[in-house]
Amino acid sequence: MADVAAMAGVSSQTVSRVANSRSNVDEATRERVLSAMRMLGYRPNTAARALATGRFRMLGVISxxxxxxGNARTLEAIVAAAQDADYSVNVVSVRAQTESAVRAAFERLTLQAVDGIILNEAQILDTPTLRLPSGLPVVVVDGEEGRRQPGVDTNQAEGARLATRHLLDLGHRSVWHLAGPQDSFAARRRAEAWHGTLKAAGAATPPVLYGDWSADSGYAAGRELAAKPEVTAVFAANDQMALGVVRALSEAGRKVPDEVSIVGFDDLAEASCFLPPLTTVHQDFEEVGRQCVSRLLDQIHTGEAGTGGVSSVAPRLVIRASTAGPPHAS
Structure with a gap:
């Protein structure tokens, strides 16, 4: 630090302020210090900095x-937002949503010195007996109201309403739904909104089919749907399952969208390359990630625990060639 200060012509305190990203340094001085750091190969002592500031500039993610x-895209967005804020990210992947697994993940991240933790789609929080360790700021990626922890999520219900309403407005008398796993918060919200939209429109509500988010499960459900001549519109809870449905319909000789329209959810990068290009609900994962990091850093910087409540990110419907009016519509 003394060498950097001498080369930049500033005090060691100024070097410390630049190293800790403090705002009370003018830009010309900051750039001079940063240039000296680069030339000398200076790296701040993170352990010493943590002792001085009480912060490790490390966020934990339990996914x-x-x-x-969706989970992978959200994690990618969290990492990018954390990097923009000059924080690193330590990720713990939990295979089973059990109380012991979640507690173990918290303990692991606590031992690895993180300033706060983001839980990526954690239905386990709805378990009445689960108590998260205290002392660390927490933000949850999903939209369950009534939790003590603050949350951020795409407005799942609005996305499902947009998809279902689009198909009804095209003239379809009803819309079939291929839902995600029953233990998924996002899948439940989408299914509930689909059902509510049909009821509000006075349309029939067909039985729900369930998949596991994979294209294979969509294909299996699609074969069942293809055998039902009354099916003219399908809302699949994600794009991968929609792809499987499209294949099954095609193999059964039922053309999309001439005979059956289909809408997905997520807006995969490849959705526009499906055959036909897929109408789908776009989720802004980047904004979800930014808001998660922002809400967590607010807690870290203020030292105050976050209150409950969900920050909702609006979805939008992307209309492509997989939807049209029902066959023989006048």
């Missing part, structure tokens, strides 16, 4: 099911 597209 459930990293193979799920």
């Amino acid at each position: 459930f099911g990293l193979n799920a597209y």
Whole structure:
């Protein structure tokens, strides 16, 4: 630090302020100090900095099911937002949503010195007996109201309403739904909103089919749907399952969208390359990640525990070529 100060022509205190990203340094001085750091290969002593500031500039993430597209995209967005704020991220992947697994993940992150923790889609929080360890700020990625922890999520219900309403407005008398797993918060919210939208429109509510988010489960459900001539519109709870439905319908000789329209959810990067290009609900994972990190840093910087309540991120419907009016519509 003394060498950097001498090269930059400033005090050691100024070097410390720059190293700790303090705002009370003018930009010309900051750049001079940073240039000296680069030339000398200076790296702050993170242990010493943590002792001085009480912060490790490390966020922990507990994620459930990293193979799920939404969870992976949300994690990617959290990491990017944390990096923008000059924080690193330590991720613990938990395979089973059990109390012991969640407690073990918290303990592991606490031992690895994090300033706060984000839980990525944690239905386990609804377990009445679960008590999270105190002392660390927490933010949850999902939209369950009534929890003590603050949350951030896409407005799942609004996304499902947009999808269902779009198909009804095209003239379909009803909309079938391929839901995600019954233990998924997002899947439940989408299914409830689909059902409520049909009821509000006075439309028939067909029985729900369930998948596991995979294209294979969509294909299995699609074969069942293809055998029902009354099916003219399908809302699948994610794009992968929608892809499986499209394949099954095609193999059964039922054209999309001439005979059956289909809407997905997520807006995969590949959704526009499906055949036909998929109408779907776009989730802004980047904004979810930014808000998660922002709400967590607010707690870290103020030293105050976050209150409950969900920050809702609006989805939008992306209309492509997989939806049209019902066959023989006038």
